[in-house]
Amino acid sequence: MQFKEIVGQSVIANRLTEIIDSGRISHAQLFLGDTASGALALAIAYAQYLNCEHRVHYDQLSPEGLRADACGTCPSCKKYQQLSHSDLHLYFPTTTTSSVKGNPSSADFQSEFREFLNEKQQQGTLDDWYDFVGVENKQGLIRERDADDLVRTLGLKAYEAAFKVVVIWMAEKMNTTMANKILKNLEEPAANTLIMLVAENSDRMLSTIISRTQLVRVPHAASPSALWAGEILVRKENAEQFGQMYVSWMRQLFKLNMASLSAWVDTMAAMGREQQKQFLLYAQESLRECFLCHNAGLPLQLDFGDAKFNSSFPAMITERNVEGLNQAFNDTLYAIERNAYAKIAFMELSFSISRLLKNR
Numbered sequence: 001m002q003f004k005e006i007v008g009q010s011v012i013a014n015r016l017t018e019i020i021d022s023g024r025i026s027h028a029q030l031f032l033g034d035t036a037s038g039a040l041a042l043a044i045a046y047a048q049y050l051n052c053e054h055r056v057h058y059d060q061l062s063p064e065g066l067r068a069d070a071c072g073t074c075p076s077c078k079k080y081q082q083l084s085h086s087d088l089h090l091y092f093p094t095t096t097t098s099s100v101k102g103n104p105s106s107a108d109f110q111s112e113f114r115e116f117l118n119e120k121q122q123q124g125t126l127d128d129w130y131d132f133v134g135v136e137n138k139q140g141l142i143r144e145r146d147a148d149d150l151v152r153t154l155g156l157k158a159y160e161a162a163f164k165v166v167v168i169w170m171a172e173k174m175n176t177t178m179a180n181k182i183l184k185n186l187e188e189p190a191a192n193t194l195i196m197l198v199a200e201n202s203d204r205m206l207s208t209i210i211s212r213t214q215l216v217r218v219p220h221a222a223s224p225s226a227l228w229a230g231e232i233l234v235r236k237e238n239a240e241q242f243g244q245m246y247v248s249w250m251r252q253l254f255k256l257n258m259a260s261l262s263a264w265v266d267t268m269a270a271m272g273r274e275q276q277k278q279f280l281l282y283a284q285e286s287l288r289e290c291f292l293c294h295n296a297g298l299p300l301q302l303d304f305g306d307a308k309f310n311s312s313f314p315a316m317i318t319e320r321n322v323e324g325l326n327q328a329f330n331d332t333l334y335a336i337e338r339n340a341y342a343k344i345a346f347m348e349l350s351f352s353i354s355r356l357l358k359n360r
């Protein structure tokens with residue numbers, strides 16, 4: 001699975017490839033989100049990118065909005081594309097079926113599961129999976145034989161890849177034996193092994209497991225974050241130029257002190273139109289960054305140059321106000337491009353943002 005095959009998740013994909021490129025790879029990750037939104041597909045794409053021998057970095061974002069992707073053609077990618085890589089190990093809920101009469105485990109269903117993933121582009125649900133193997137009204141689990149198999153797998157050296165990858169789909173379905181085996185490994189990680197848990201509901205998982213993984217929240221592909229997929233990332237030079245101005249503006253909007261807000265608007269209005277547009281784009285992108293990082297539980301890549309603001313501001317941008325904020329910036333950019341009176345445009349934008357931040 002390449003990231004470009006996953007629709008509407010380029011923002012998360014970009015964060016993931018940034019993490020890998022920076023070498024800050026956590027040995028255990030929890031991808032939390034609906035399979036239908038691509039949580040499993042993202043986990044597999046992550047593993048493929050990690051092991052790709054010729055990662056592709058785009059100068060501009062790709063048509064899908066990606067900064068980078070696996071090549072899709074190197075020997076490792078080819079095997080990952082077919083889910084046949086010998087260092088990719090898949091665990092998932094199983095149950096007895098007409099052909100597997102007792103004590104089922106993932107090992108009994110490896111070829112069916114790969115077929116299922118291919119058919120559903122790795123976005124089939126648990127019910128789809130049960131349908132696929134022809135069971136109804138049964139509750140699958142990941143259990144003892146899977147745990148034994150996992151211990152064997154983790155004890156082996158990677159055959160050919162730099163990283164051995166274990167993917168556990170629907171990790172909330174692990175029984176106690178399996179959960180304890182995983183926990184033990186999270187405490188004493190094997191070298192060059194990546195464990196990726198994919199779950200829809202973390203409430204049913206041991207908190208000790210969750211706390212030992214790096215959490216990647218996968219939003220619904222149709223949520224506001226997807227609206228921004230494909231936009232440019234916040235540029236560093238703009239952060240240096242505009243960071244302070246942005247922080248002081250946002251603080252004024254919380255207090256809504258008219259005297260200092262007017263002074264701020266005057267300063268903005270005195271800048272050239274191109275500068276005004278650059279600032280608006282920077283501010284808009286910053287909001288998007290804050291929203292995505294806060295919602296995905298990922299570290300903020302952006303530095304506003306103010307530690308207190310860095311840590312507290314992202315939580316102000318929520319599902320409730322994020323679309324309104326984005327729209328307010330689009331309207332203002334449109335107005336500025338058409339030579340609207342800058343003081344009025346910035347004052348109106350300030351009032352809109354102030355209202356939306358309070359209404360989060």
Ligand SMILES: [Zn+2]
Pocket residue numbers: 051052053054055070071072073074075076077078
């Ligand atoms: Zn490759």
